Amino acid sequence: MSKFAIGDIQGCYSEFMELLSKIGFIPGKDTLYLVGDLVNRGPNSLEVLRYVYKHQDSIVCTLGNHDIYLLARYAKIIEAVSDDTISDILTATDSNLLTGYLRNCPLVFQDSEYILVHAGLHPDLSLDKITKLNNLISDNLKSDTYDQFIQNIYGNKPHIWAKDLSKIKQMRFMINASTRMRFIDTKTHAIDYKFKGEVFNHPSNLTPWFKVDKHPSIDKKILFGHWAALGFFHSEEFISLDTGCVWGRKLTAINIDTFEIAQVSAI
Numbered sequence: 662m663s664k665f666a667i668g669d670i671q672g673c674y675s676e677f678m679e680l681l682s683k684i685g686f687i688p689g690k691d692t693l694y695l696v697g698d699l700v701n702r703g704p705n706s707l708e709v710l711r712y713v714y715k716h717q718d719s720i721v722c723t724l725g726n727h728d729i730y731l732l733a734r735y736a737k738i739i740e741a742v743s744d745d746t747i748s749d750i751l752t753a754t755d756s757n758l759l760t761g762y763l764r765n766c767p768l769v770f771q772d773s774e775y776i777l778v779h780a781g782l783h784p785d786l787s788l789d790k791i792t793k794l795n796n797l798i799s800d801n802l803k804s805d806t807y808d809q810f811i812q813n814i815y816g817n818k819p820h821i822w823a824k825d826l827s828k829i830k831q832m833r834f835m836i837n838a839s840t841r842m843r844f845i846d847t848k849t850h851a852i853d854y855k856f857k858g859e860v861f862n863h864p865s866n867l868t869p870w871f872k873v874d875k876h877p878s879i880d881k882k883i884l885f886g887h888w889a890a891l892g893f894f895h896s897e898e899f900i901s902l903d904t905g906c907v908w909g910r911k912l913t914a915i916n917i918d919t920f921e922i923a924q925v926s927a928i
């Protein structure tokens with residue numbers, strides 16, 4: 662009964678299978694936490710999604726920006742971006758089941774020790790607020806009118822949190838924070854969408870979201886991905902899991918009971 666967490670897979674199915682065999686993952690016995698971005702940019706997104714769908718009873722997955730992109734493409738809300746690699750999912754005979762699975766994944770998942778999220782938790786949102794917005798967004802994604810919902814939540818604004826935002830703007834902010842955020846403005850905590858570089862070489866007005874004092878109600882360790890340039894790190898409060906497999910680097914798993922790490926190189 663081991664519990665593992667794995668970073669951004671992004672269609673790297675061969676490496677995913679190699680890593681699962683390396684850690685000895687047994688579906689039905691072990692549990693696997695995935696931080697999202699199962700699909701896109703890599704070569705075998707459809708196979709990754711089918712594996713996760715098949716073993717969903719042993720897997721917890723939070724949504725990443727590329728997973729939401731897939732839902733938006735499936736709902737025909739946006740046009741294809743030139744480097745996307747998800748067209749075989751859109752035309753697959755089981756596309757409805759696979760996207761249906763993603764629509765049932767949360768943005769944020771908590772157990773007694775960990776919080777799982779793709780990009781991060783915004784420091785201006787209390788854990789209570791995060792939980793409420795997470796549930797509200799899940800209800801909308803599961804509903805029959807999810808395509809209209811996705812249309813409403815697509816966009817960069819608002820990038821600054823305010824308590825008096827309308828519900829839809831609160832949800833848009835929450836989705837962007839939990840699936841896209843890396844740096845935020847040191848003063849306003851505005852989400853920055855431009856700078857994707859190294860943590861030690863960032864503009865002085867920006868700070869990584871996890872370096873801001875987090876809300877005192879968040880007393881669990883946060884497992885996150887989305888930030889290939891950051892790579893793996895494990896601190897008192899955070900485990901960063903995206904080690905850039907799709908960019909030719911590594912796919913990383915951590916046993917979250919023993920903190921043992923396993924990695925495979927990109928093929």
Ligand SMILES: [Mn+2]
Nearest residue numbers: 698725726887
């Ligand atoms: Mn991402």
